[in-house]
Each structure stands twice: as C-alpha cells, then as structure tokens.
Amino acid sequence: MVPSLSDFALQEKDVLQALNKATARDVDYVDMYVESCVTDSVSMEESLVKRAVKSISQGAGVRAVAGERTGFAYSDDLSVRDLEIAADTARYIADSPQGNNPIAVTHRSQPSQNLYPLSQPLTDITTEARVDLLNKIDVEARRYDPRITKVMASFNTEQKIFLVINSQGQLVGDMQPLSRLQITCIAEDGANRQVGSFGGGGRVGFAYYLEQNRAMEFAREAARQAIVNLGAVEAPAGTMPVVLGGGWPGILLHEAIGHGLEADFNRRKTSAFSDLVGKSVASELCTIVDDGTLPFRRGSMNIDDEGTTTSRTMLIEKGILRGYITDRLNARLMGIPLTGNGRREDFRSIILPRMTNTFMLAGESDPQDIIRSVKNGLYAVSFGGGQVDITSGKFVFSASEAYLIEDGKVTRPVKGATLIGNGPDVLKKVSMVGHDMKLDEGIGTCGKDGQSVPVGVGLPTIKIDEMIVGGTAMS
Amino acid sequence: MSNLPSTHGDRFPELAATVLKRAKALGATEADLLVAEGDSVSVQVRMSEVDRLSKAREKVLGIRVFFGKRSASSSTSDFSKASLDRLVSDTCSLARAVVEDETSGLPALEHMVVDIPDMDMKDDRQLTVDEEIDLAKRTEQSAFSADARITNSEGAECSAGYGSVLLANSHGFVGSYASSSYSLSVSPIALDSQNGGMQRDYWYSVKRKFHELDSPEKIGQEAARRTVRRLGSRAITTQEVPVVFDPETAKGLLGHISSAVSGYSLYKGASFLLGQLGKSIASDLVTVIDDGRLAGGLGSRPFDGEGLPTRKNLVVDKGVLSSYMLDTYSGRKLGMASTGNASRSVGENPSVGATNLFLSPGSYSPEEILKSMKRGLFVTDLIGFGVNLVTGDYSRGAVGFWVENGELTHPVEEVTIAGNLQQILKDIEMVGNDLEFRGRLASPTVKIRKMMVAGH
Numbered sequence: 001m002v003p004s005l006s007d008f009a010l011q012e013k014d015v016l017q018a019l020n021k022a023t024a025r026d027v028d029y030v031d032m033y034v035e036s037c038v039t040d041s042v043s044m045e046e047s048l049v050k051r052a053v054k055s056i057s058q059g060a061g062v063r064a065v066a067g068e069r070t071g072f073a074y075s076d077d078l079s080v081r082d083l084e085i086a087a088d089t090a091r092y093i094a095d096s097p098q099g100n101n102p103i104a105v106t107h108r109s110q111p112s113q114n115l116y117p118l119s120q121p122l123t124d125i126t127t128e129a130r131v132d133l134l135n136k137i138d139v140e141a142r143r144y145d146p147r148i149t150k151v152m153a154s155f156n157t158e159q160k161i162f163l164v165i166n167s168q169g170q171l172v173g174d175m176q177p178l179s180r181l182q183i184t185c186i187a188e189d190g191a192n193r194q195v196g197s198f199g200g201g202g203r204v205g206f207a208y209y210l211e212q213n214r215a216m217e218f219a220r221e222a223a224r225q226a227i228v229n230l231g232a233v234e235a236p237a238g239t240m241p242v243v244l245g246g247g248w249p250g251i252l253l254h255e256a257i258g259h260g261l262e263a264d265f266n267r268r269k270t271s272a273f274s275d276l277v278g279k280s281v282a283s284e285l286c287t288i289v290d291d292g293t294l295p296f297r298r299g300s301m302n303i304d305d306e307g308t309t310t311s312r313t314m315l316i317e318k319g320i321l322r323g324y325i326t327d328r329l330n331a332r333l334m335g336i337p338l339t340g341n342g343r344r345e346d347f348r349s350i351i352l353p354r355m356t357n358t359f360m361l362a363g364e365s366d367p368q369d370i371i372r373s374v375k376n377g378l379y380a381v382s383f384g385g386g387q388v389d390i391t392s393g394k395f396v397f398s399a400s401e402a403y404l405i406e407d408g409k410v411t412r413p414v415k416g417a418t419l420i421g422n423g424p425d426v427l428k429k430v431s432m433v434g435h436d437m438k439l440d441e442g443i444g445t446c447g448k449d450g451q452s453v454p455v456g457v458g459l460p461t462i463k464i465d466e467m468i469v470g471g472t473a474m475s
Numbered sequence: 476m477s478n479l480p481s482t483h484g485d486r487f488p489e490l491a492a493t494v495l496k497r498a499k500a501l502g503a504t505e506a507d508l509l510v511a512e513g514d515s516v517s518v519q520v521r522m523s524e525v526d527r528l529s530k531a532r533e534k535v536l537g538i539r540v541f542f543g544k545r546s547a548s549s550s551t552s553d554f555s556k557a558s559l560d561r562l563v564s565d566t567c568s569l570a571r572a573v574v575e576d577e578t579s580g581l582p583a584l585e586h587m588v589v590d591i592p593d594m595d596m597k598d599d600r601q602l603t604v605d606e607e608i609d610l611a612k613r614t615e616q617s618a619f620s621a622d623a624r625i626t627n628s629e630g631a632e633c634s635a636g637y638g639s640v641l642l643a644n645s646h647g648f649v650g651s652y653a654s655s656s657y658s659l660s661v662s663p664i665a666l667d668s669q670n671g672g673m674q675r676d677y678w679y680s681v682k683r684k685f686h687e688l689d690s691p692e693k694i695g696q697e698a699a700r701r702t703v704r705r706l707g708s709r710a711i712t713t714q715e716v717p718v719v720f721d722p723e724t725a726k727g728l729l730g731h732i733s734s735a736v737s738g739y740s741l742y743k744g745a746s747f748l749l750g751q752l753g754k755s756i757a758s759d760l761v762t763v764i765d766d767g768r769l770a771g772g773l774g775s776r777p778f779d780g781e782g783l784p785t786r787k788n789l790v791v792d793k794g795v796l797s798s799y800m801l802d803t804y805s806g807r808k809l810g811m812a813s814t815g816n817a818s819r820s821v822g823e824n825p826s827v828g829a830t831n832l833f834l835s836p837g838s839y840s841p842e843e844i845l846k847s848m849k850r851g852l853f854v855t856d857l858i859g860f861g862v863n864l865v866t867g868d869y870s871r872g873a874v875g876f877w878v879e880n881g882e883l884t885h886p887v888e889e890v891t892i893a894g895n896l897q898q899i900l901k902d903i904e905m906v907g908n909d910l911e912f913r914g915r916l917a918s919p920t921v922k923i924r925k926m927m928v929a930g931h
Contacts, residue, residue: 003563039578042573049573049574050573050579051547051548051568052569052573052825053547054548054550054565054566054569055550055551056549056553056562057535057550057552059533059552067524068526069528070528071527071528072527072529072530073531074530074531075533076532076534076535076552076553082532089528089530092528093525093528126572127569127573128572131572131573131574139621145791150743150744152743178682182833184745186743186745186865188744193744193749193865193866194865194927195745195863195865195866233836235870237713237891237927237929238930238931239929239931266626266628268521270627270628270629348533350527350529379864384861385860386859386860387858391629391664391674391675391709392674392675392705392888393672394874394888394889395858396858396859396861396871396872397860397907398860415863415895416868417861417870418859418861418871418891418893420859420872420889420890420891420929421889468889468890468891468927468929468930469891470861470870470871470893471870471893471927472870472893472894472895473927474713474715475713
C-alpha cells in the first residue's frame with residue numbers, strides 16, 4: 001500500500017500553501033515529511049502476558065536548507081495553521097525572506113521497489129495471537145533446562161506510513177512495517193545467576209515467527225546462552241588474536257568503520273576517516289557494503305526518509321575506502337553520489353546520513369581452519385552494544401557470549417568483556433575471512449544524535465590478529 | 476501554568492475528566508491518565524555559522540485502564556474527540572485480552588499526594604532564536620579562542636524547553652506541574668600535530684533557571700581545556716592499578732546502582748544487588764541519596780508518575796543498602812511500599828527511576844585523591860555498554876591520564892577498565908569533596924582501590 005495525503009486528511013493545496021511559506025530566494029531545498037505510526041507491544045514475565053501497550057503518533061516536520069544551514073520545525077497537529085507555523089520557522093535560516101518560487105507537485109511516484117510485501121498488515125495481528133506466541137516461548141525456554149528460572153519476552157510491531165513532498169516537486173511515500181521478538185532468560189545454579197538474550201525480526205509479518213519454528217528456536221537460544229554463562233570463567237585482559245563468529249558480531253563494522261563513513265562527519269572533517277577515500281583502511285580480504293535493498297531486512301527501506309530510492313553502496317573494496325553514505329544535504333555539499341541513506345527516527349527528528357544493513361562479503365577460509373590457526377585467543381559469537389568516538393576513531397563493542405581458544409580449539413566460555421580498537425586500523429589486522437557470511441537476526445537499533453533507527457549488520461567468521469580484550473584475568 | 480506558551484493546557488483537566496468518564500462508561504474499574512505538553516527551540520552553531528535550528532511543539536495523552544486485575548495502556552498525539560474515543564475503546568479491548576495480574580492496580584487513594592509544593596522548577600525567561608544563536612556562537616568562539624590547537628568543531632548548541640504534565644486518575648486525583656530547562660554546550664576538536672590525529676571533547680551546562688547557566692565563556696574554555704589535554708594520548712600496558720573516576724564518569728557508577736536497586740530489576744531477579752537490603756554493599760565512605768524535592772533540581776518533581784509524593788530517600792547509608800527504589804507495582808511484588816520513584820513515559824506503564832541521585836561528598840579534594848596514587852589511571856571518559864547488571868560484571872572502554880607519583884604524566888586512550896561492581900563498590904577508598912549537580916545524577920571524584928586495565 002502506498003500512502004496518499006488523504007490518509008492524513010490533508011489536501012495537496014493546503015500542504016503546498018504551507019510549504020510555500022518556507023521557500024525564499026536563498027533557500028536551496030525545502031521538504032515536508034508527514035508521518036503516522038502505530039506501535040503495538042505485548043510483554044511477558046513471570047509466565048504472564050500482563051502488559052499490552054498501543055501508541056499512535058502522527059505529525060509533520062518541515063525543513064528548509066540553505067547552504068550548510070538547516071531550519072527545522074515540527075508539529076503533531078496536522079492543521080494547515082500548524083503546518084504554516086512550522087514552515088515559517090524552518091525558513092528562519094534564510095538570509096533573505098523574499099523571492100517565492102511556488103512549489104508544484106510534478107513527480108508523483110511510487111517506490112520503484114517493494115522489499116517488504118506482507119500478506120497481513122502488522123496492525124491486523126490479534127492481541128490473542130501475540131499473547132499465545134509469548135506463552136509458548138515461556139514454556140519452550142523453561143523446558144530447555146530446569147536451571148532457567150526467569151523468562152521475559154516481548155513482541156513489538158510498528159506500522160509506519162509517511163509521505164515526503166519537496167521543493168523539486170516530488171511527492172513520494174512508503175509504508176514500512178517493522179516487527180521484533182526479544183527474549184531474555186535468567187539461569188540460576190546456587191548463588192550463580194546469569195543472563196542470556198536472543199531475538200530477531202525485520203520488516204516481516206507474524207508468519208515469519210511461526211515458520212520453521214523460528215520463535216521457539218529464539219527461545220532455546222536465549223536459554224542456551226544463559227546456561228553457557230553459568231560455566232563462564234574470567235575473561236582474559238590484554239592484547240590477543242580475536243576470532244569473531246558470523247552474523248551479529250558484524251556490529252564491529254558498524255562501530256569501527258560505519259559511523260566514521262557517514263557523510264556529515266566527513267564533510268565537517270571531524271571523522272578519523274576524513275580524506276581517506278582511495279586509501280587502504282583494511283586488509284585486502286575485506287570488502288564491506290551498506291545495502292538498504294535486502295528484502296524483509298530490518299535495516300532495509302524502499303525509499304529513505306527523503307524519498308530517495310535506497311541502494312547498495314560499496315564502502316570498502318578489497319581494503320580500499322571507496323565512499324561515504326549520504327543524505328541530500330551532504331551529497332550536494334560534498335559533490336558526491338546520493339546513496340539513499342537519509343534517515344530520521346520520526347517526524348520530530350532531522351535527517352541524518354545513517355547506515356542501513358552493513359556487512360562484509362564472504363571470503364574463502366573454512367571457519368574451522370580460522371579457529372585452528374589461533375594458538376591462544378578469544379572466540380566471540382554474541383555481542384551486546386557498541387559505541388564509537390568517530391573523531392579519535394576509538395570504538396568498543398561488548399561480547400555477551402565468548403570462549404577461550406587454547407591450542408587451536410574452542411574451550412571454556414568466558415564472562416562478558418568489552419573489546420576496544422581503533423577504527424582506521426582494526427580491519428588492517430584481519431588476516432582470514434570465512435566463507436560463511438551471515439546476516440544478523442534483525443534486532444539492531446542504532447543511536448546517533450539522540451535518534452534511534454533500525455539497522456542490520458552481517459559478517460563471515462573473521463580473524464583479527466590482535467585486539468585489546470577488556471577482561472579481568474591477567475593473560 | 477499561565478506563563479507557558481501553551482495553547483491547550485487550560486483545557487487539559489476537562490479533557491482528562493472526559494476521557495476517564497468514557498473509560499468508566501466502557502466498564503473500566505479504574506484508570507489513570509497522563510497529558511504532557513512541551514515547546515522547545517534549539518540552535519546549533521558550527522564554525523560560527525548557524526548549522527541547524529529546530530523548533531518543537533508537541534502534546535501527548537496516555538491512558539491506562541483496568542478491568543479488575545487486567546490492564547492495558549495506550550497513547551496518542553491526536554486530541555480530537557473521535558480519536559480519543561477510539562483510543563479509549565481500543566485500550567479497553569486490549570485490557571480484556573491480557574491475563575489477570577494480581578499485583579496490578581492504582582495506588583490507594585490515601586497515598587496520593589495532597590499538597591503539591593512549588594519546587595522552583597520553572598523560569599519564565601523566553602529566549603529568542605537570535606539570543607540562542609548569539610549564546611551558541613559565543614560558546615564556540617570561546618573554545619576556539621582558548622587554545623590555538625582547537626581547529627574544528629562539532630558545533631555548539633543552545634536550547635530552551637518548557638513543559639507541563641497533568642496526571643489524573645479514577646480516584647478523582649488531578650495534579651499538574653510545569654517546568655523549564657535551558658542548556659548550552661560545545662564540542663570542540665583539536666588537531667594532534669604529532670600524529671595528524673584528532674581529539675574531541677565536550678562541555679555543557681544545563682539548568683532549570685536561565686540565569687543559573689554557566690557563561691558561554693566558561694563553558695567554551697572548559698571544553699577547550701578538556702579537548703586539548705587529550706592530545707598525545709596513547710595506550711598503556713595491561714596491569715591492575717588503582718583507578719580514579721572524575722565526577723562525570725563517577726556518575727556512571729551511580730547510574731548502575733540506580734538500575735540495580737530498581738524494584739523491577741529486583742523482582743525479575745535481574746540485579747546484582749538482589750537480597751542485599753540491610754547488608755553492606757559498598758565501602759562505608761559511600762552514602763547515596765535520591766532527593767525528589769531538591770529545589771530547582773533537574774530530576775525534581777512534586778509527585779511521581781502515579782501521583783504519590785516524591786521524597787528524600789537514603790539509598791545507601793555508609794555502605795549499607797538501606798532502601799530500594801520502588802513504585803506501587805514493584806513494591807507490591809517485593810512486599811514493600813512505594814518509595815515515590817514511579818517514573819512514567821506517556822502511554823507506558825509506570826517504571827522506576829531515580830529523581831536527583833547523588834553520592835554524598837567526602838573530605839578529600841580531587842588533588843589530594845590524585846596525589847594519593849603512586850601509579851594508576853585517572854578516568855575522564857567512558858565508552859560502551861559493557862555492564863551486566865545481573866552479575867555486576869563491568870568492562871568498559873576508558874579515556875584519561877596515567878598517574879605516576881601523584882602527577883598526571885600523559886593522556887591515555889584505547890584501554891578498558893574491568894572488574895565486578897560488587898567488588899568495585901567495596902573498593903571505593905576515597906570520596907572527593909567536589910560534588911556539583913550538573914544533571915539528575917551527581918558524584919564527587921571517587922577512587923577505586925584497584926581495577927584491571929587492559930591495553931598493549
């Protein structure tokens with residue numbers, strides 16, 4: 001379904017009238033983003049589905065851009081008067097408040113791709129079906145092991161529709177479904193209490209969780225991690241070889257290089273990657289892309305929040321930095337291609353260049369050989385969050401399931417530990433890349449400037465010759 | 476509320492009564508409702524030019540209904556009669572679909588706040604966009620003027636916000652309060668001429684009263700000082716040494732305590748402080764207080780998210796865990812009374828949150844604390860989320876200074892510090908006298924006897 005202005009009870013002439021308030025001679029670009037979002041959340045704890053929350057949010061944001069300046073205002077009231085006030089505020093950044101060029105809609109287009117056709121809208125999933133799913137998860141996780149004492153799970157869906165109207169006469173919109181199942185288990189053995197978490201989702205419907213018994217698999221995985229952690233020993237401290245498993249450990253790419261390649265930081269030359277296009281920033285085994293066009297993935301979009309069709313962008317090709325990810329403002333100011341990465345959390349937020357699905361392409365090594373090649377090191381397969389200082393390039397990400405590698409074999413599980421490195425250096429130390437590229441299960445949320453957007457990552461098994469592991473045991 | 480630039484506020488009590496009446500008509504046995512409204516203007520200046528100007532205006536209504544022991548919540552920003560009617564009936568259907576929860580329900584009427592004190596949380600000072608631009612420009616300019624090595628900037632930001640909250644429930648309770656906040660910050664970047672690398676830091680001031688904000692000059696100079704002192708950073712070797720947290724990073728430790736004493740973490744078994752009430756959890760130098768009624772405090776509120784009076788709670792008394800932080804629901808789960816810590820996002824069930832949480836100051840100056848360290852790490856920034864609140868395992872990226880014989884020798888980066896919070900809290904061996912509120916959490920400088928530092 002492609003939304004239209006009538007879904008917001010708006011008339012085209014009223015919207016244009018408001019938008020024309022924002023145009024002035026020295027404004028380069030003006031747009032209005034009209035959004036409506038319905039979220040439904042049910043959650044379970046103590047074997048009871050006792051929380052159900054629904055929220056409906058709608059509003060519009062108006063932006064005017066002049067040179068490097070952005071004026072932005074929003075309103076959660078879609079009245080013509082409120083839209084005009086917002087537009088009036090947005091153009092404040094223009095030096096000269098005159099010289100109107102009335103806007104007319106000349107390109108009324110539908111997204112050219114349909115990456116998430118759902119047979120049933122997420123808003124049609126009954127509360128009973130959601131409740132039933134969580135109850136089954138509780139049973140499955142507890143059945144995994146009697147030491148599982150607490151199971152918490154939540155199922156969230158979000159159905160967003162939006163339209164973008166801009167001063168180039170484009171009117172385009174999209175409907176973006178998003179769902180996620182998240183499970184946390186606590187395992188207890190005497191005084192030893194440990195936690196395990198797992199989940200998944202994407203721009204997928206309810207059937208996704210039932211196919212291949214996926215939801216039950218997620219439940220067993222959360223339980224398994226908690227049980228593994230019961231036997232965890234102290235993590236080592238110091239510099240050592242690190243093998244990352246496939247999938248979600250791709251958060252390495254997101255933190256180490258992804259943020260540093262967002263165009264805004266590079267235009268301002270505040271990123272450790274500024275001016276490095278064409279230079280070697282990784283070993284030649286590393287080819288990394290950002291791809292917003294993968295069907296049903298959490299980080300995918302038919303069009304970005306500026307109406308640009310998303311694409312696959314080569315970030316690093318055989319170790320060489322190829323380019324940045326862009327939104328309209330930064331692409332124009334830097335004179336580089338528009339990649340369809342202009343994103344915003346909602347109508348209350350401004351557009352920023354953001355990642356979609358960021359992953360490394362498969363290599364040729366056998367994952368077993370990669371582990372065998374390490375005498376003593378760390379094998380990390382699951383992670384919590386990460387963070388980066390894009391200016392110094394230093395980044396961290398925290399392992400939640402990791403093992404020691406001793407004499408080429410995976411041995412004891414270790415407690416969670418933070419890994420730290422330097423973005424422009426860490427991938428130069430990648431000496432083996434597996435043939436087992438895997439995307440994550442669809443749980444990633446990226447934060448920037450206080451805005452959260454859904455993202456995906458992916459990684460084959462890789463070996464990093466040395467990284468600092470922040471454990472507590474002297475190695 | 477008359478000073479707020481409010482367009483709707485006056486009709487909120489009436490709106491609340493209508494919505495509650497509608498819920499009752501649909502069979503709800505109890506209900507409560509929260510309406511929040513806010514206006515804000517913020518300006519970001521970068522390299523002396525306006526980079527971004529944002530103006531926000533919003534309102535949202537959240538309702539929670541009970542059908543006996545079943546409940547559900549919802550929220551909307553559309554206040555039209557048709558939309559609100561639909562919201563109430565959808566919420567009622569949702570509530571009928573979930574299971575009974577014996578613990579659920581509003582707090583008893585006799586516990587609701589009666590006198591709503593004025594806590595000096597609102598300033599009538601309206602800032603014009605041009606004033607904000609000027610303040611942000613001066614702040615950034617001060618950072619550039621302070622040191623020639625400051626060559627770039629992520630910008631300076633000035634913002635002013637005004638908000639009001641109204642809470643009403645089916646007991647007939649109606650309460651409201653208004654607040655304001657002003658903030659000014661800058662994030663300068665310095666170039667390292669040695670290796671061509673860059674360093675960035677940040678400084679800020681945030682207050683409920685405009686005249687209490689630090690001057691742009693003071694903020695800019697401090698930001699510059701914090702940024703250039705990072706130049707020449709390097710890693711150190713892996714070793715176990717004493718670690719001093721500056722006030723900004725020590726606040727993080729308080730945040731972990733706050734999460735671990737939340738009633739929700741406790742009844743879910745997800746806290747490293749489970750079963751520790753009345754026991755020693757930290758060194759006897761540690762006294763932690765949560766004060767919801769601090770005049771002008773950024774975390775202050777006259778009543779909590781359920782309408783119970785806020786108060787001053789002694790959370791840790793000379794090392795002994797003396798109180799959890801609870802709302803009505805988590806309190807009932809643990810067989811205890813609410814501590815007035817219900818925190819509430821509109822449209823969500825209550826949860827628990829600290830108000831103004833601080834570590835009581837000790838007797839040492841920060842200089843004396845550094846002097847006490849023969850070899851160790853002085854931490855001034857932390858990155859990452861490597862804290863497991865279930866086990867207390869702690870491992871985060873750190874930035875700071877290496878200390879030899881009480882003197883700062885060189886800046887440090889690309890290291891981690893690790894330990895377990897249960898031990899870290901017991902290992903606090905010095906607490907500074909430099910407590911200053913710069914937000915909802917505040918801590919003086921703190922010294923930990925030893926932590927594992929991982930580096931080269």
